[in-house]
Structures are given as structure tokens and as C-alpha cells.
Amino acid sequence: MTEYTLNDLAQLVASRAGTSPDQSYTAKLLADGPAKAAKKLGEEAVEAAIAAVQGDRAGLTAEAADVLYHLVVLLQAGGVSLDAVMAELQRRTAQSGLAEKAARRHT
Numbered sequence: 750m751t752e753y754t755l756n757d758l759a760q761l762v763a764s765r766a767g768t769s770p771d772q773s774y775t776a777k778l779l780a781d782g783p784a785k786a787a788k789k790l791g792e793e794a795v796e797a798a799i800a801a802v803q804g805d806r807a808g809l810t811a812e813a814a815d816v817l818y819h820l821v822v823l824l825q826a827g828g829v830s831l832d833a834v835m836a837e838l839q840r841r842t843a844q845s846g847l848a849e850k851a852a853r854r855h856t
């Protein structure tokens with residue numbers, strides 16, 4: 750199992766903020782503002798979905814990596830920490846997804 754984590758990626762992305770867009774794709778995305786990163790995330794998500802439906806495992810692996818990278822960039826652009834997202838996911842472990850969905854339907 751790889752030792753590389755999303756936290757490592759988030760730190761790398763954060764380290765690129767404010768650096769030269771000529772030297773770094775991440776810096777360029779961040780300099781372009783959240784709308785560009787959001788557009789890229791949407792595109793990569795669609796490509797990942799298509800690869801999954803086609804049974805293209807190599808494609809899904811590559812597109813999923815693009816999705817995670819662009820999501821981490823969007824979090825950086827939006828001022829939300831990966832830790833906050835993980836805390837939200839941890840909070841959700843207290844309830845099953847089906848139970849949460851059912852509770853929402855009755856409110």
C-alpha cells in the first residue's frame with residue numbers, strides 16, 4: 750500500500766499558493782480563481798464516471814487521481830481545509846447513509 754496520503758497532496762498544493770504560475774500548474778489554477786478549479790473538477794468527475802461505466806480500470810484510476818487533485822486545489826481556493834472535510838466524514842460515521850437519507854425525507 751502506498752504511503753502517500755491526501756494530506757501530503759494538500760500540503761503540496763498549499764505550498765504552491767502564491768508561487769509563480771509559470772512554474773507550477775497548481776499555482777496557475779489557484780491564480781485563476783475558484784471558478785477555474787471548479788470547472789476542472791467537474792470535467793474530471795465526468796471523465797472518471799465515464800471510465801467507470803466503461804469498465805476502464807486504468808482510466809478510472811487516472812481520472813480519480815485527477816478528481817482528487819482538483820478537489821484538493823478547489824478546497825485550497827475555497828479556504829476549506831482537508832481536515833475540515835475529514836472531520837465532516839468522521840461525524841457522518843455515527844449514522845448510516847440510508848438512515849441519514851430517511852431522516853432528511855421526514856424533515
Ligand SMILES: N=c1c2ncn([C@@H]3O[C@H](COP(=O)(O)OP(=O)(O)OP(=O)(O)O)[C@@H](O)[C@H]3O)c2ncn1[C@@H]1O[C@H](COP(=O)(O)O)[C@@H](O)[C@H]1O
Nearest residue numbers: 758761762765772773774775776777789792814815818819
Ligand atoms: N497531482 C497532480 C495533478 N494531477 C493532474 N494534474 C494536472 O491537471 C491537468 C489535467 O487537466 P487536463 O487533462 O484537462 O489537461 P490540460 O488540458 O493541460 O488542462 P487545462 O489547460 O484545461 O487546465 C494536467 O495539466 C495535469 O498535469 C496535476 N498537476 C499537479 N499534481 C501534483 O501537484 C504537484 C505540483 O505540480 P505543479 O503545481 O505543476 O508544480 C505535482 O508534482 C503533482 O504531485
